Amino acid sequence: MFISFTFTRHSTAAALTQHSITSYFFFSFYFSVLTMMLRDHAHGWSLLFLAAVISDVHLQRNDHSVPPASEFTSEVQIYRPVMHPSEAVPPIGTYTLKNLVGKPCIKATMGAEYIVIEKKKTWYFNLDPSRVTAGGYCGKEAAVLSLTLPDNTASLQFTFKKEENIFYVDKVTVHVSPLPVCQGCANKTYSGLVVDDKLFAAATGQSFKCKSENLLLMSSELRIKLVRLQMQAFNLTRGQYGKGVECWADFSKRAIPIIVGATVVGLFLIAVLTFLFIRDRHRREGYDSL
Numbered sequence: 635m636f637i638s639f640t641f642t643r644h645s646t647a648a649a650l651t652q653h654s655i656t657s658y659f660f661f662s663f664y665f666s667v668l669t670m671m672l673r674d675h676a677h678g679w680s681l682l683f684l685a686a687v688i689s690d691v692h693l694q695r696n697d698h699s700v701p702p703a704s705e706f707t708s709e710v711q712i713y714r715p716v717m718h719p720s721e722a723v724p725p726i727g728t729y730t731l732k733n734l735v736g737k738p739c740i741k742a743t744m745g746a747e748y749i750v751i752e753k754k755k756t757w758y759f760n761l762d763p764s765r766v767t768a769g770g771y772c773g774k775e776a777a778v779l780s781l782t783l784p785d786n787t788a789s790l791q792f793t794f795k796k797e798e799n800i801f802y803v804d805k806v807t808v809h810v811s812p813l814p815v816c817q818g819c820a821n822k823t824y825s826g827l828v829v830d831d832k833l834f835a836a837a838t839g840q841s842f843k844c845k846s847e848n849l850l851l852m853s854s855e856l857r858i859k860l861v862r863l864q865m866q867a868f869n870l871t872r873g874q875y876g877k878g879v880e881c882w883a884d885f886s887k888r889a890i891p892i893i894v895g896a897t898v899v900g901l902f903l904i905a906v907l908t909f910l911f912i913r914d915r916h917r918r919e920g921y922d923s924l
Contacts, residue, residue: 724859729741741873747858777868793805808826809824839871840866
């Protein structure tokens with residue numbers, strides 16, 4: 635802190651009186667003490683003491699010194715998801731949850747998109763893996779993976795169950811508290827729950843894998859779309875996925891073209907064989923007439 639001193643010495647045109655001389659030495663003494671304090675890095679309390687004793691010394695603070703306390707205060711920034719009117723491909727993230735001994739018990743890879751319906755309009759928000767905190771707990775027959783955004787403004791939670799030689803998800807819970815999606819719209823939290831007997835099921839030691847989109851209807855106002863989904867719970871060898879179990883949507887996309895192609899080829903062969911049979915029959919009838 636820079637400090638400048640302004641002092642005024644009262645004098646007259648006449649010679650200094652004995653009182654003036656005494657005041658002069660008094661001032662010189664305290665000025666010397668002040669110089670020593672500044673040299674020894676004395677604190678502001680000493681300066682205030684001298685200012686109180688020497689009435690002709692005025693302390694002035696430089697404008698570039700420590701700012702007032704109000705300049706140190708700042709508003710707490712709270713993260714809020716921002717909904718968008720257009721859809722975008724959600725980024726893919728991989729999330730791992732470990733048990734108390736440090737072994738992975740749940741691993742999940744996915745992209746997640748929140749779809750909000752407000753005032754007959756659809757709004758979208760993609761879960762950002764770089765902002766997600768993975769939590770939950772690991773048990774022998776039940777486990778939970780919870781993906782949470784800062785300030786708990788959005789979450790996506792999967793509850794896993796283990797039954798004999800398979801695992802599956804029996805509950806999905808979700809919520810999002812975005813900025814108002816439109817002018818005049820109030821702050822609102824959208825939440826929902828899906829309970830399914832055996833969602834994303836796979837054999838123990840294997841992983842559920844689905845390249846197709848999985849759309850979950852959480853409530854009348856909220857949906858969740860999961861893309862490039864792969865997950866495994868309870869048995870993870872060295873933290874790696876086991877053999878992927880193909881979802882029905884992927885199987886259908888792969889199998890239906892094959893089935894359709896085989897059907898077309900079969901119909902074509904039947905038509906050819908029928909044509910050859912009919913032609914051969916006409917030839918035989920011609921020979922018989924001769």
